[in-house]
Amino acid sequence: MTELLLLSATGLMLSLFLGLLRVLLGPSAGDRMLATQLIGTAGVGILLPLSLLLDQPALIDVALLLALLAAVATAAFTGQQKARHD
Amino acid sequence: MNTTSLLVFDGLLLFSIVGLAWASLATTDERRSVILFMAFGLVLAVAWARLLAPDVALAEAAIGAGLSGALLLAAARKQPRLLSPESTKSSRHPDGAKVSVVSRWAVTLLSAALAGTLAWALLHAFSSTPHDMLPRAISGNLASSGVSNPVTAVLLNFRAYDTLLELAVLLTAVLGIFALGQATPGYQPAGPIFDGLVRWLVPVLILTAGYLLWVGAHAPGGAFQAGATLAAAGVVLRLAGRSRIGVPDGFVLRIVMAAGVGVFLLVGLTLLLLGRPFLGYPPAWAGALILLIETAAMLSIAATLLLAFVGGQLQLAGVNAAANRQREEMS
Amino acid sequence: MIDLASSILILAGLFFYLAGSIGLLRLPDLYTRLHALTKADNLGLGLLAAGLALHSQHLLTSLKLLLIWLAVLAASATSAHLIARQARRQETKH
Numbered sequence: 001m002t003e004l005l006l007l008s009a010t011g012l013m014l015s016l017f018l019g020l021l022r023v024l025l026g027p028s029a030g031d032r033m034l035a036t037q038l039i040g041t042a043g044v045g046i047l048l049p050l051s052l053l054l055d056q057p058a059l060i061d062v063a064l065l066l067a068l069l070a071a072v073a074t075a076a077f078t079g080q081q082k083a084r085h086d
Numbered sequence: 087m088n089t090t091s092l093l094v095f096d097g098l099l100l101f102s103i104v105g106l107a108w109a110s111l112a113t114t115d116e117r118r119s120v121i122l123f124m125a126f127g128l129v130l131a132v133a134w135a136r137l138l139a140p141d142v143a144l145a146e147a148a149i150g151a152g153l154s155g156a157l158l159l160a161a162a163r164k165q166p167r168l169l170s171p172e173s174t175k176s177s178r179h180p181d182g183a184k185v186s187v188v189s190r191w192a193v194t195l196l197s198a199a200l201a202g203t204l205a206w207a208l209l210h211a212f213s214s215t216p217h218d219m220l221p222r223a224i225s226g227n228l229a230s231s232g233v234s235n236p237v238t239a240v241l242l243n244f245r246a247y248d249t250l251l252e253l254a255v256l257l258t259a260v261l262g263i264f265a266l267g268q269a270t271p272g273y274q275p276a277g278p279i280f281d282g283l284v285r286w287l288v289p290v291l292i293l294t295a296g297y298l299l300w301v302g303a304h305a306p307g308g309a310f311q312a313g314a315t316l317a318a319a320g321v322v323l324r325l326a327g328r329s330r331i332g333v334p335d336g337f338v339l340r341i342v343m344a345a346g347v348g349v350f351l352l353v354g355l356t357l358l359l360l361g362r363p364f365l366g367y368p369p370a371w372a373g374a375l376i377l378l379i380e381t382a383a384m385l386s387i388a389a390t391l392l393l394a395f396v397g398g399q400l401q402l403a404g405v406n407a408a409a410n411r412q413r414e415e416m417s
Numbered sequence: 418m419i420d421l422a423s424s425i426l427i428l429a430g431l432f433f434y435l436a437g438s439i440g441l442l443r444l445p446d447l448y449t450r451l452h453a454l455t456k457a458d459n460l461g462l463g464l465l466a467a468g469l470a471l472h473s474q475h476l477l478t479s480l481k482l483l484l485i486w487l488a489v490l491a492a493s494a495t496s497a498h499l500i501a502r503q504a505r506r507q508e509t510k511h
Contacts, residue, residue: 001472004424006092008465011431013098015457016129018438020102022450023125024109030447030504032121034454037496038441039125040151041458041489043132045434048469048482049427050135058140058306060481061298062147065311066131067485068291069152069318071283071492071499073124075276075325076156078503081163082271082327277502283495290488 005049012049016042033077040070099136102129116162124155140306141237144298148314156321157395160270232372233303241308242376246365250354253346253383260343260390269398275327284326291319299384303373309380313387320392333392333400346386350379419471426468433461447504451497458493462486 019042022035044063051059106129110122127150134143224236224244231239241249276284295315302308316332323331334342353375354365362368367375393400437457444450466486470479 001420001424004427006095008427008431010092010095010098012434013095015434015438016132017098017102018435018442020105020125020129022441023122024105028447028504028507029117029121030500030507031450032118034447034451034497034500035441036121036125036128037493037500038438038454038457039128041462041493042434042438043128044485044489045430045462045465046132047135048465048485050132052469052472054136054138056135056138056140057478059135059143060478060485061301061306062131062135062140062143064481064485064488065144065147065294065315066128066151067488067492068287068294069147070489071280071287071495072152072318072322072325073155073159074496074499075280075322076159077121078499079325080274081160082274279495279498283491286491287488 002053005053009046009049009053012042012045016046029077033074037070037074040066040073044070096136099129099133103133117159120155120158120162123158124150127151127154141308141311144306144311145314148311148318152318153314153321153391153395156325160395160397230369230372232367232369232374232376235302235304235306235308237306238302238308238376238380242379243367243372246350246354246379249383250347250350250365253350253386256387256390257343257347260393263390263393263397264399266398269396269400272329273325273327276325281326284322284328288319288322291315291322295319295384295388299380302380303377309383310387312380313384314391316384316388317391317395320388321395324396331392331396331400333389333396335400339389342385342389344386345382349382353379423468423471426464426471430461430463430465430468433457433464437461448501451501455493455497459490462489 016039019035019038023032023039026032026035044066047059047063047066051057051063103126106122106126110119110126113119113122127146131143131146131150134140134146224240227244228234228236228239231243233239233242275281295312298307298315299309299312300307302312320331320333333339350365353367357366357368358364434457437453440453440456441450444453463486466482470482473479473482
């Protein structure tokens with residue numbers, strides 16, 4: 001089981017790295033934003049087996065927080081600001 | 087633990103961190119660098135987790151993933167779209183040419199000196215034998231500190247004075263934010279999909295904040311992480327175009343802003359009056375006092391971070407609304 | 418037996434994650450990349466969380482894993498919608 005956890009953590013890290021390439025390349029801002037979303041979800045995915053490997057149950061809490069806040073950055077990116085009326 | 091496999095993991099992680107840091111500073115487009123910086127924060131949270139620092143990873147997740155991205159994006163929007171190469175090169179300006187070369191060399195030399203000092207310190211740390219004076223002192227006194235999480239014990243008991251001063255710094259920051267004047271106008275009301283997300287996300291975030299505050303006594307968590315999560319809930323409400331975002335108005339807001347430092351000082355002074363040292367909790371009461379201080383600190387931190395995102399004083403129903411209506415009628 | 422089921426789920430989750438990231442790199446357009454992203458987010462994380470939930474000893478951990486999956490499900494669906502809508506807005510502007 002430990003080897004499988006190691007494999008999944010490393011594989012997910014690779015997935016994060018691939019998302020990183022899209023963040024650096026992606027021609028439009030939307031491409032970068034969706035790659036950031038993948039990095040976030042890959043981060044959540046990495047923390048889960050990592051918490052078992054390193055024997056730190058608190059990392060599940062970190063994953064939970066990352067998962068909850070995943071949409072906030074995208075919402076900030078796409079939100080339309082009201083016109084200032086003075 | 088198979089060290090070879092984690093080596094690949096660590097290598098990829100290192101490359102990602104350095105690559106993202108470099109890229110976010112090297113781009114000329116401000117929005118692009120903000121997005122890269124957000125991704126950097128996410129990868130940094132994983133790095134903290136890998137370094138067995140879950141408290142810091144929690145804080146990085148709350149701030150880096152949620153708040154700092156929203157804050158920087160809101161700020162970047164007000165700037166012109168591209169930092170054009172002409173505006174950054176002052177060599178075309180005859181007077182500015184000399185100053186810019188000198189200051190560039192100064193900054194380069196200072197950065198090199200800093201990097202050299204850090205490299206020397208790192209090598210020195212590797213070569214010297216490790217000593218565990220501090221961890222032994224902490225674990226020796228943990229039983230009488232009132233909590234079982236050593237990080238909380240250090241922050242709220244052994245070095246409580248430092249935390250008090252940090253909260254005072256946050257209070258000063260809020261006063262600075264208030265000096266900026268009116269808040270930014272806010273966001274358009276959200277469509278049905280985002281609104282549906284907000285409806286359940288905000289209560290869950292509030293519950294998570296309470297959970298993090300409570301669990302901080304015996305597991306990673308604490309006032310700062312809880313406060314950042316609460317602030318994220320308010321940010322989500324504001325991004326969805328709601329007018330009420332959980333920040334109280336008027337007198338109650340001042341109480342909440344001052345609560346972090348205020349409760350801390352009250353506890354310290356009361357203990358002083360009772361004949362104990364300043365912030366020297368009696369072991370029987372330590373747990374309860376720490377929880378009390380942390381609750382007040384959580385509210386203060388949440389209000390500060392939320393007001394920083396909002397960018398000034400909020401216009402709320404009441405006196406301000408009446409004044410605005412008058413102004414609109416007259417124009 | 419549970420270990421076998423758990424391992425299969427974890428490997429399946431890993432497969433979807435990697436497939437999603439490769440899709441993110443190779444697909445030609447923003448909208449097609451969003452397709453790849455949501456597969457990685459929903460299926461990848463869901464299967465991974467399910468496999469780990471089977472493996473874990475504590476009920477609380479399994480509940481947290483379920484909550485993580487649900488949160489990412491909703492958040493990534495909303496994010497994909499917001500990004501696609503924003504891209505559409507940029508297109509019609511130019």
